[in-house]
Amino acid sequence: MPSARSTPNEVLRDLPSIDEVLRTAAGRRISVEAGEVHTTDMARIVVNNLRAELQAGDKAAADLLGLCEDRLEQAWRVEVRTGTHRVINATGVVIHTNLGRAPLSESAREAIGNEASQYCTLEYDLTTGKRGKRGLRAERMLAGLTGAESVLIVNNCAAAAFFVLTVFASGGEVVISRGELVEIGGDFRVPDVLSQSGAALREVGTTNRTKLADYEKAINDKTRLILRVHPSNYRIVGYTAMPSLAELSSLAHRHGLMLYEDIGSGALIDLSPVGLRDEPIAGLSLIAGADIITFSGDKLLGGPQAGIIAGKADRIDRLRKHPLYRALRIDKIAYAALEATLDSYRRGKAVLEIPVLTMLALTKEQITDRLERFSVQLTKGLEDNEDLSFDMIDGVSAIGGGAAPSVSLATRLLALSHKKLTVREMEEKLRQSNPPVIARILDGKLLIDLRTVADEDEPGLLTALLSLA
Numbered sequence: 001m002p003s004a005r006s007t008p009n010e011v012l013r014d015l016p017s018i019d020e021v022l023r024t025a026a027g028r029r030i031s032v033e034a035g036e037v038h039t040t041d042m043a044r045i046v047v048n049n050l051r052a053e054l055q056a057g058d059k060a061a062a063d064l065l066g067l068c069e070d071r072l073e074q075a076w077r078v079e080v081r082t083g084t085h086r087v088i089n090a091t092g093v094v095i096h097t098n099l100g101r102a103p104l105s106e107s108a109r110e111a112i113g114n115e116a117s118q119y120c121t122l123e124y125d126l127t128t129g130k131r132g133k134r135g136l137r138a139e140r141m142l143a144g145l146t147g148a149e150s151v152l153i154v155n156n157c158a159a160a161a162f163f164v165l166t167v168f169a170s171g172g173e174v175v176i177s178r179g180e181l182v183e184i185g186g187d188f189r190v191p192d193v194l195s196q197s198g199a200a201l202r203e204v205g206t207t208n209r210t211k212l213a214d215y216e217k218a219i220n221d222k223t224r225l226i227l228r229v230h231p232s233n234y235r236i237v238g239y240t241a242m243p244s245l246a247e248l249s250s251l252a253h254r255h256g257l258m259l260y261e262d263i264g265s266g267a268l269i270d271l272s273p274v275g276l277r278d279e280p281i282a283g284l285s286l287i288a289g290a291d292i293i294t295f296s297g298d299k300l301l302g303g304p305q306a307g308i309i310a311g312k313a314d315r316i317d318r319l320r321k322h323p324l325y326r327a328l329r330i331d332k333i334a335y336a337a338l339e340a341t342l343d344s345y346r347r348g349k350a351v352l353e354i355p356v357l358t359m360l361a362l363t364k365e366q367i368t369d370r371l372e373r374f375s376v377q378l379t380k381g382l383e384d385n386e387d388l389s390f391d392m393i394d395g396v397s398a399i400g401g402g403a404a405p406s407v408s409l410a411t412r413l414l415a416l417s418h419k420k421l422t423v424r425e426m427e428e429k430l431r432q433s434n435p436p437v438i439a440r441i442l443d444g445k446l447l448i449d450l451r452t453v454a455d456e457d458e459p460g461l462l463t464a465l466l467s468l469a
């Protein structure tokens, strides 16, 4: 095909300048949204990439300026989407780490928006007009709910574990069962946290069985504490043995050692009414004799990201006075959300008001009822459509967040199929909608689980689904 653009050099002459790209309709609009400096940077990258492609001998498009305009638009769209945006979680995974773990309760969201985001009483006492203690109310509420003598709150449970081990075990040995040397969610590995905190690992027993005597034999002059870690997302079943926390506690105390339990997901109340029977409950661990426990704020507790350290007053006091605390403490936004969340527990309204618990408590029958009502609207919206169709099938939701991996929650799912789009294409289109809908693909089906979709998100979900038709 002989043309005016037969050699790379001739083609490069048609390459638009950065200025020309900035003067296109998209260039002008994006300059307003992204600022001129950043838009110029993006346009430069677009033009440079295109130059490199042409020099490498790629076939030139007829309209190079139009191509640059499209690419600029695309680059800006992708960048905006990488930020923090709300999504509709239709996966059925309740504590979805990639989707921000616990969605906050209405009162927690209200506390963030109306209280903590203004000037606020973070370290100010309204009664005396003097400096107040940061986090005092959240700490007291948690002490009340767990029965702990004292509580301290840090950035997350990983920080809490690192902090406790650094302060109480650095330079000494920590005794732990081989069955608890686990990895929780990719970058929290118990052996790594221990070595980072300067404590030496003293592993005892075997993966499936550890006896009290195994712990006792490992204790020596260098031992600082006995560590128990809740295996969270992992279960050892079958021929197993593990001393109870109470047995470990009396062993530790007989030797003048501290017993520390990292319970991770940290239920504050008995969750067996919502189907979680073997999750450790914070208060019970303290009753059983743990000196210190740590757990997350945004797993089963259902609040903001936080790491809660609860236990004996003298131990907590030492942590509070340690210089590391300043580096690990949380901000006013998290305190406000945590206080509001804890308030629901204190009023006995946790399962009604905290989304994580409400979603876990939904029965298959309740979800089926909702799905049937939803499907009536969907059928109505799809009246003249030939391509998109759906089924309702039985399935399971997941708790997620490393809690109770052996519990499966029965649910009823919407399964979508399309004559022209593949399951992957449908999933991607839903992700591009506004607000984005995150669905699940299983066995070649695109699945929507209403368990994790808030009532008020149903219209948004419906619109997104109808846009597939």
Ligand SMILES: *Cc1c(COP(=O)(O)O)cnc(C)c1O
Pocket: 156, 157, 158, 159, 161, 184, 188, 229, 230, 231, 232, 233, 262, 263, 264, 265, 295, 296, 297, 306, 307, 401, 402
């Ligand atoms: C989840 C978990 C952690 C890490 O908690 P983050 O709040 O995510 O830092 C630590 N220990 C246990 C046992 C856990 O389950």
